[in-house]
Amino acid sequence: MKVLVFWIFAAALWMLLFWSANPAVIAGGCLAGLVVSLAMRPLLPDNLGRLLDVRRWFWAALFVPYFLYYVVRANLDIMLRVLNPDLPIRPGIVKLRTNLQSPMARMFLANSISLTPGTLTIDLDGQDLYVHWINISTDEPDRRGELIVGKFEPLLRRIFE
Amino acid sequence: MLERIGYIVIGIGVAFEILGCIGLIRLSDVYDRAVAATKCVTMGTCMMLCGVALFGAASGNWSMLVKAVICALFVLLTSPVAAHAVLRGAYLSGVPMAHTGAEDGFAQRAGELRRQHQANGQPAESAGQEQEASHEEA
Numbered sequence: 001m002k003v004l005v006f007w008i009f010a011a012a013l014w015m016l017l018f019w020s021a022n023p024a025v026i027a028g029g030c031l032a033g034l035v036v037s038l039a040m041r042p043l044l045p046d047n048l049g050r051l052l053d054v055r056r057w058f059w060a061a062l063f064v065p066y067f068l069y070y071v072v073r074a075n076l077d078i079m080l081r082v083l084n085p086d087l088p089i090r091p092g093i094v095k096l097r098t099n100l101q102s103p104m105a106r107m108f109l110a111n112s113i114s115l116t117p118g119t120l121t122i123d124l125d126g127q128d129l130y131v132h133w134i135n136i137s138t139d140e141p142d143r144r145g146e147l148i149v150g151k152f153e154p155l156l157r158r159i160f161e
Numbered sequence: 162m163l164e165r166i167g168y169i170v171i172g173i174g175v176a177f178e179i180l181g182c183i184g185l186i187r188l189s190d191v192y193d194r195a196v197a198a199t200k201c202v203t204m205g206t207c208m209m210l211c212g213v214a215l216f217g218a219a220s221g222n223w224s225m226l227v228k229a230v231i232c233a234l235f236v237l238l239t240s241p242v243a244a245h246a247v248l249r250g251a252y253l254s255g256v257p258m259a260h261t262g263a264e265d266g267f268a269q270r271a272g273e274l275r276r277q278h279q280a281n282g283q284p285a286e287s288a289g290q291e292q293e294a295s296h297e298e299a
């Protein structure tokens with residue numbers, strides 16, 4: 001079932017990228033989609049019923065502009081740091097915990113952290129996140145979690161769990 | 162009109178790419194550089210692709226718009242993963258952080274990972290082990 005859904009998705013993506021209804025393109029898309037979805041089978045998420053939940057899509061639609069806002073802020077932050085003659089940085093790697101359970105949500109959390117101001121996820125091990133932070137602004141563990149993980153955790157929980 | 166906005170968006174994208182390059186030169190080690198490069202290059206590339214999509218919309222070339230948007234989504238999804246892989250690889254093969262005395266919450270886990278690799282019969286690079294020793298001293 002999940003292979004079928006992913007197959008349709010992959011074939012549709014192929015056809016969008018080719019942007020033609022040539023029979024050869026459609027056949028190629030179906031074939032490539034089948035190969036990819038079979039090869040990725042162990043990696044695909046199990047509970048596809050969630051795809052039909054409207055509330056999840058609502059939160060996902062809310063997540064996109066929220067995330068893009070932080071991407072822009074991250075870039076302005078890097079701009080100010082890099083152009084500042086004093087180069088105000090205090091880099092280090094911090095260890096954080098997340099309460100998210102599903103692997104998909106954790107993956108999105110790690111990717112979101114990588115694109116938001118001054119932080120980059122190095123590794124993800126169960127509930128532990130190892131984050132390189134270019135300007136460690138506080139030494140309290142709770143405050144750190146709030147600053148880095150807390151921005152996205154509530155929304156991602158509503159989308160994926 | 163749309164075309165003009167497209168030019169502006171591409172210009173902003175190029176400006177952020179330049180900032181990313183300045184960051185690459187000014188920052189001191191691979192970890193800081195990856196932070197600057199990932200963010201600025203991701204957003205710069207996405208904005209250029211958005212500009213291209215606007216060109217497509219202006220000229221009625223819908224395939225251009227769809228392809229540019231799909232490419233922008235791919236860049237947005239893959240560049241943080243690539244940055245993670247680069248940094249993790251750099252750390253595990255023993256690249257030190259330039260700032261001495263910097264906080265390092267990853268040392269313990271990295272040690273475990275290296276031991277796992279050794280247990281699986283893959284010889285760890287000698288450079289990695291030396292670095293591990295120097296991390297412990299610090």
